[in-house]
Amino acid sequence: MPSRGVVVPDLDGARALVTGATSGVGLEIARVLAAHGAHIVLPARSRAKGESAIAAIRETAPAARIELRDLDLVSLASVREFANGLVAEGLPLDLLVLNAGIARVGDRTREVTEDGFExxxxxxxxxxxLLVLSLLPLLRSSHARIAVQGSIVSALYGVSWDDPQFTRRYSALRAYASSKSALALFALELARRAPEVRVDLCHPGVVPATAIAPEIRARVAPAIHDFAVGRLWNPPAQAAEPALLALTTDVPGPAFCAPGGLLQVSGPARVRPAFRRLSDLDGSRRIWDLAQKLATTA
Structure with missing residues (x-):
């Protein structure tokens, strides 16, 4: 289904990679890009979920060109294998949407990946x-546009510099916020270090109708549940618009694209001032150096 609020151009011939496109907001982003002619690279942890997403996209874009690839962000080996495969093929990568994410806001137990990270x-x-650093030669040669999906929680919390992996006092909400703020700061440094690519930030607002945070839905009173999920907060199709705007806006970048409603919770996408915590130039350099160090040693 084409986006109602963002004018997406003809993308015939463009190749687009969208992480987290098997469901929710990412699926809607991929759906719109495919409907406008883009060739979609759809990475998935689960082949079954990937095939289901492809079928869903083709319900509204029957001629969609989609290739399913294996990618698990929880495994750095998987990220390297995925990225190295794309670089070795040498095909252009015109659009990249860093959308995948988790928000275990109801968890009280700190979880660690097989690589040893929170x-x-x-x-x-x-x-x-690591995905961006590994794909950087390809992104540069393609003069790619990159949309980096942040979170509304960055308005409240920045990077937890003294303990970015929350090894001492764990808070799932703070860990989520810190990780999303770190990604946004990394993106801003990417824009400075790789002028050949266009990097813009976005966030979808509050989207409890997706699978990312079922705990949010569980805390809504039954009497207003349907109204809150369907009307007060952003439905997935509208929540996809900030990322689509980030891929298409011609305002000087990096732009910050977000819902236009009150407190950026919901509403049609528009370019807005970035959250104050995302204007930290020193923090951008620090998080870039941290990413490079961890990506090369883990």
């Missing part, structure tokens, strides 16, 4: 950072 830190930040 789960939010690796899934939301480090896995994506």
């Amino acid at each position: 789960l939010h830190f690796q899934t939301n930040f480090l896995g994506h950072a």
Whole structure:
């Protein structure tokens, strides 16, 4: 289904990679890009979920060109294998949307990946950072446009610099917020270090109708549940619009694309001032150096 609020151009001949496109907001982003002619690279942890997503996209874009690839951001080996395969093929990569993420906001137990990193830190930040660093030659040669999906929680919390993996006092919400803020700062440094690519930031607002945070839905009173999920907060199709705007806006970048409604919770996408915590130039350099160090040593 084409986006109602963002004018997406003809993308015939363009190749687009969207992480987290097997469901929710990522699926809607991929659906719109495919409907406008883009060739979609759809990475998935689960082949079954990937095939289901392809079928869903083809319900509204029957001629969609989609290739399913294996990618697990929770495994740095998987990220390297995926990226190295794309680089070895040498095909252009015109659009990249770093959308995948988790928000285990109801968990009280700190989870660690097989690589030894806190789960939010690796899934939301480090896995994506390694993906970009590994794909950078391809992105540069393609003069790619990159949309980096952040979170509204960055308005409240930045990177937890003293303990970015929350080894001492764990808070799932803070771990999520820190990881998403880290990814946004990494993206801003990418824009400075790789002028051949266009990098813009976005966030989808509050989207509890997706699978990313079922705990949010569980805390909504039954009497207003349907209204809150369907009307007060952003439905997935509208929540996809900020990323689509980030891929198409011609305002000087890096732009910050977000819902246009009150407190950026919902509403049609528009370019807005970035959250204050995402204007930290020193933090951008620090997080870039951290990503490079961890990506090369883990």
